[in-house]
Amino acid sequence: MAVRQDCRHYSSRTVSSGEVVQRCRLDANETAPFACPEHCLFFEPRPISGAGWTVTSTDD
Template sequence: MPMRQDCKHFESRTYATGETVRKCNLDLAPEAPWRCPDDCPAYARRLADVNWAHGTLVTPPTPAEPEGEGIAELLDEAEDIVNAVGPEVLAELEAERRRNAGLLGRVRARLRRSP
């Protein structure tokens, strides 16, 4: 099923280059992010547009669905790359936190010794 533009989880953003991104904020169809799952359990009709900035009154037409096989595999490979980097990024953040905590402890100790 194509993206339901009347769903409260649907988001569309057009960039200065003219490229438009349409997506579901819940990512319920990761194998086909340009589609809504059939009988989506999270579909909820949008009731109001609060604090939204609208550029034009007409939403650009939805592009044709990508053709070809291997799209799901490509998305799986991209997810694997991101997941592989995750532990490394977390380790770097933890090391930085430890360095900052050690520095803060040394500063506090010097302030206590100061007259």
């Protein structure tokens, strides 16, 4: 199964080298390659307010 980006436990981050790191906050995923298990028991739909937003740091 592909990555479930619509799950509230999915997290994606771009590191300084430009590589995108994807992970499951509950470690319920297959690690290499990253994929969500079929019919994951921990799947929870992402709230509409959190979908599609990019969080950036305000530190200067």
